[in-house]
Amino acid sequence: MSYNEILKGFSFDKEVERLEKQALLGVNKELKTLKSLGIQENSLILEVGSGPGIYTKILLDKFKNSEIVCLDNNTEMLKHSYEILHEDYKDRVSFINDDIMRSSLPSNYFDVVIARFVFQHLSYPERALKEIYRVLKPGGKVIIIDVDSGLWGLTYPNNQLINNLNNQLSAFQSNKNGNREIGRVILTMLKLLKFKNLDIDALINHSEILGKDNFRHNFDIEKVKDKSLYGMMKSYNDFFDLKNSSIMILKLVFYGEK
Numbered sequence: 001m002s003y004n005e006i007l008k009g010f011s012f013d014k015e016v017e018r019l020e021k022q023a024l025l026g027v028n029k030e031l032k033t034l035k036s037l038g039i040q041e042n043s044l045i046l047e048v049g050s051g052p053g054i055y056t057k058i059l060l061d062k063f064k065n066s067e068i069v070c071l072d073n074n075t076e077m078l079k080h081s082y083e084i085l086h087e088d089y090k091d092r093v094s095f096i097n098d099d100i101m102r103s104s105l106p107s108n109y110f111d112v113v114i115a116r117f118v119f120q121h122l123s124y125p126e127r128a129l130k131e132i133y134r135v136l137k138p139g140g141k142v143i144i145i146d147v148d149s150g151l152w153g154l155t156y157p158n159n160q161l162i163n164n165l166n167n168q169l170s171a172f173q174s175n176k177n178g179n180r181e182i183g184r185v186i187l188t189m190l191k192l193l194k195f196k197n198l199d200i201d202a203l204i205n206h207s208e209i210l211g212k213d214n215f216r217h218n219f220d221i222e223k224v225k226d227k228s229l230y231g232m233m234k235s236y237n238d239f240f241d242l243k244n245s246s247i248m249i250l251k252l253v254f255y256g257e258k
Helices: 003-007 012-024 027-036 054-062 075-092 125-135 161-175 183-192 227-239
Strands: 044-048 067-072 093-097 110-116 136-146 153-156 196-206 246-257
Touching (some): 110 125
Parallel strands (some): 067 093
Antiparallel strands (some): 153 246, 196 246
């Protein structure tokens, strides 16, 4: 489903808080993976769906000689990212309000394109990949971090929480033209669009290592307008009140080169 449609159900500040938690969850392992995929210190990076700029800041601090272009079609998110990044990073970061499925970006321009938890929300992901291919330099790298409901996670004690949550979220996103099963088709789409040197990795976040509170939904659930979404979020949070409960969640990392 469209991310902007989801955002309508929450307050902006709470959504930024949620995205900050999402960006920081297991980030050290994620950054090691980005380094292992060959991102250089002096790269020109396009961050697709950059949101409020929290992950952008992480990238700017990790790749200290790189420049990042933030691309997002939500003006409020871009404004927030400008406010938190512009003063400290100045000419290393720029902001573009545009749509990755039909952008005005120049061709053969970027060394790296990163899209983090974006593709599950796209109605036409193949259009986005075609556009990414166009704007990458020859030999440029695309890195997509996302999920697939079939591999999303497990709980202890073993119960139906994850299965029910995944099924409901998948149906919810499908009704809004999103796809929570996007993980299983990304590599195939990359191959069909002539990306080379394809690779995939899985990163695991576990509550026994990162803490239960980092997995809870922290926005005001009582204010969620959609009843089915409300039920999903409440059941998910209630699970963490169980004694000795734990969860592990998988992030999938996809890689290709132009």
